[in-house]
Amino acid sequence: MLSHDILIVGGGLAGLAAALESDPNLKVAVISKVHPLRSHSVAAQGGINAPLGNHPDGADDSWEKHTFDTIKGSDYLADQSAAELMCRSAASAIYELEHMGVPFSRFPGRVIAQRPFGGAGFPRTCYAADRTGQVILHTQFEQSLKKNVKFYDEWLVTDLLIHNDRCLGVVAYDLKSGEILPLKARAVIFATGGYGRVFLRSTNAFINLGSGLGMAYRAGVPLKDMEFVQFHPTSMFGKNILITEGARGEGGYLLNNQGKRFMEDYAPSAMELAPRDIVARAIQTEIDNGRGFEDQYVHLDLRHLGKEKIDKRLPSIRDICINFGGFSPIEAPIPIQPAQHYSMGGIDVDETCASPVPGFFAAGECACISVHGANRLGGNSLLDAVVFGSIVGKTASEYVKGSQEFPDSESYILQKSLNRKQELEDKAKQDSGENVFQLLNRLKAFMSDKVGIFRNQKDLSEALEQIAQLRQDFKKSYIRSSCLRYCQEFVTFSEFDSMLDIAEVITLGALNRTETRGSHFRTDFDKRNDAEWLKHTLMTQKEAKPEINYREVEIGKYQPVERKY
Amino acid sequence: MKYIFKILRYDPEKDEKPHFQEFIHEPCPADTVMEAMKDIRDQQDPTLSFRYSCREAICGSCAVVINGHTTLACLQSVAALGTTEIVIEPLPNLEIQKDLYVDMDPFWEALEKIEPYIHNEGEVPENGHEIDEAEMDKIYQFISCILCACCYSACPVASRDGRYLGPAALAKLYRLVQDPRDQRDYTSWRQVNAEDGVWGCDTVFKCNDVCPKEVRPADGILALRRKIFVSELKHIFKRKP
Incomplete structure (x- = not known):
């Protein structure tokens, strides 16, 4: 049986950071359903936050100020010591990335360039033009080759194996051979990213189905704060491709159909650089009140920045507009609308990235520590992935060195993989039923419709009913492919099961949270309610049903006050 | 329609x-x-x-x-x-x-052959590296490479000679040796001074034509040839008594 000390699931920023920081004397492997360079981290554009103070307006910046901005941005739902840990680690994390070879853009003083981002008191977002995720991921991958990290490319993990309150390994589907195999591990790290494609309108890669979260949930690990879904203000209308916050950081304007910079009505001092929850709601409000275009979008205008700045600082945005919209942002405004972008919630882990289950860890977007609370600031997700990716590598290494090999786990692991194989074969033998791709399309449509930026009890309840209906229909689904090599149909089939759980946890959490906080806006409870809701939602699967618990938010130096920008 | x-x-x-x-x-x-x-x-x-x-x-x-x-x-x-x-x-x-x-393995294997990572053994500088924007500009187009293998597939040399490293790997090598942080010595990448390295290129520029990210891998290959020429000359002079 394949066996590792540490098995890292996911090859994006958090997963590779974990691989690079794991003890090199341990047997470590990264297992990913795509080649690591195809991970969604590659699409991050605008940058990564660290209070380096390289910008002329950033001289007074500090990690304390970064921490405060992060907590205020989170609408006070972040655990304050976790946010502090991330921000304290930011500068050294950036210098380490630079040393590994990340080609950051530079300022004239030969230092790393920084730009302003939303919700930040100072320009502290380090960037490489507008392809920051790409250069960091490629650099981490290069370092992984240098360190001879073992990769299982194009292996989809289908089950997380937890038995008698202990993590034993995973079951995985090797796309190349079509086999389903057990992998034993003394520690498993999930760095599986987000679930964006639970929604129809999402900036995420098509592969972001989010099954990591669902696997953890089905194995009995709690999911935390899943109702907090970030909708990015600026996705290109039509394809919902991300248009970086850096476009506004460089000075772009948001304009309604009257040519007005409407952010002055919502965030008069921060304007376009208010946090994402506020800007996304402002845009949607303008559209809903007839001040958009075609009742679908508003304009993001970069024309006044000029060709030189756009070519130099936003070349990918220029190319995205030309290639996917057929226009140049140098000559025309960009039609934009909000779209699902990020999950603040995730697998419940502590500051060391340990889950409540011994031997199971998580980092990056799939984890919730929580540093982002109810709303993440732009530029903090890459930082989260890099900082906590490194931390989880160390934590898991320490855990393995201090733990005993679990005896007699192999028969359990083998049985679980045989069960999964049997299910696949049964579904492939069936010759009629529902097509899983069609079921997925149905799920996405009502999640965007009913569990979006503005929520209310009626919509959320209807969404829960539709999820229940989809569960019934999913039981009738089948796999038409007879060849199980490179079978995308099986990948989607396996992940869809998880997506139904994720959709339910998001929706139920949103229905229960009768307040408005950060990204979670209830039109029927439109005020923040600290007296009752300054707490994390924890959802655990018990006998195939979600059980809800709550946990107090850890408040440190910063008492919650009203957020104004 | x-x-x-x-x-x-x-x-x-x-x-x-x-x-x-x-x-x-x-x-x-x-x-x-x-x-x-x-x-x-x-x-x-x-x-x-x-x-x-x-x-x-x-x-x-x-x-x-x-x-x-x-x-x-x-x-x-x-x-x-x-x-x-x-x-x-x-x-x-x-x-x-x-x-x-x-099967993408031959493409990844070619990439691994050039040791595609920054060679620098020192500690992380406390306040980061000092690098001119102009230095970054020189390697900028190569950084846009997403390793999609379009160039490798379209390359007539890679098509007839499986040992040829191919445009993406060679362009990556150029990007790395041009980086002010990279301290690799010429002797460590001298292996590309060969027919399955930079001299294999037919200079028909198929790679430049097909790159979806407007990288021009052949520019990197030709620049490597010039670097090799200069390095070999230095090598010869060093060997003289």
Whole structure:
């Protein structure tokens, strides 16, 4: 049986950071359903936050100020010591990335360039033009080759194996051979990213189905704060491709159909650089009140920045507009609308990235520590992935060195993989039923419709009913492919099961949270309610049903006050 | 408008050799070839297999040949092809595994041969490295490479000589040796001073033509040749008594 000390699931920023920081004397492997360079981290554009103070307006910046901005941005739902840990680690994390070879853009003083981002008191977002995720991921991958990290490319993990309150390994589907195999591990790290494609309108890669979260949930690990879904203000209308916050950081304007910079009505001092929850709601409000275009979008205008700045600082945005919209942002405004972008919630882990289950860890977007609370600031997700990716590598290494090999786990692991194989074969033998791709399309449509930026009890309840209906229909689904090599149909089939759980946890959490906080806006409870809701939602699967618990938010130096920008 | 999509199919368990299958499909006007293929899969044939991920030309998953032209399926608009018959084939120079899936291993193996990482052994400087923007500008176009293998597949040299490192790996080497942080000595990359390295290039610039990210890998290969020439000269002078 394949066996590792540490098995890292996911090859994006958090997963590779974990691989690079794991003890090199341990047997470590990264297992990913795509080649690591195809991970969604590659699409991050605008940058990564660290209070380096390289910008002329950033001289007074500090990690304390970064921490405060992060907590205020989170609408006070972040655990304050976790946010502090991330921000304290930011500068050294950036210098380490630079040393590994990340080609950051530079300022004239030969230092790393920084730009302003939303919700930040100072320009502290380090960037490489507008392809920051790409250069960091490629650099981490290069370092992984240098360190001879073992990769299982194009292996989809289908089950997380937890038995008698202990993590034993995973079951995985090797796309190349079509086999389903057990992998034993003394520690498993999930760095599986987000679930964006639970929604129809999402900036995420098509592969972001989010099954990591669902696997953890089905194995009995709690999911935390899943109702907090970030909708990015600026996705290109039509394809919902991300248009970086850096476009506004460089000075772009948001304009309604009257040519007005409407952010002055919502965030008069921060304007376009208010946090994402506020800007996304402002845009949607303008559209809903007839001040958009075609009742679908508003304009993001970069024309006044000029060709030189756009070519130099936003070349990918220029190319995205030309290639996917057929226009140049140098000559025309960009039609934009909000779209699902990020999950603040995730697998419940502590500051060391340990889950409540011994031997199971998580980092990056799939984890919730929580540093982002109810709303993440732009530029903090890459930082989260890099900082906590490194931390989880160390934590898991320490855990393995201090733990005993679990005896007699192999028969359990083998049985679980045989069960999964049997299910696949049964579904492939069936010759009629529902097509899983069609079921997925149905799920996405009502999640965007009913569990979006503005929520209310009626919509959320209807969404829960539709999820229940989809569960019934999913039981009738089948796999038409007879060849199980490179079978995308099986990948989607396996992940869809998880997506139904994720959709339910998001929706139920949103229905229960009768307040408005950060990204979670209830039109029927439109005020923040600290007296009752300054707490994390924890959802655990018990006998195939979600059980809800709550946990107090850890408040440190910063008492919650009203957020104004 | 209805289009005919002729997609190369290959089931390694059933088919002796690949064959084309035709699908009639009506894409939305702004659809890319990848979106059309996804819709065909979702609506007509869930067994159709192809790589995809970001759908915005940054992850490098979906390189294929469309009407004879090597590119990313997500970057190619259907309407811009100017014909209602669209032929989609897997990348050449790499073995077909199933449908549009090819074996990428030779491409990754070539990359690994050039030690594709910054060679610097020192500690992380306390306040970071000091680097001029002009230094970054020199390597800027090569940093745009997403390792999609379009160039490798279109390269006539890689096609006839499996040992040739290929455009992407050599361009990557150039990007690294030009980086002020990289301290590798010429002797450590002298191996590319060979027919399966920089001298293998036919300079027909197919790689430059097909790159979906407007990288010009051949520029890197030619620049490496110049660097090698200078380094070899230095080497010769050093050896003189």
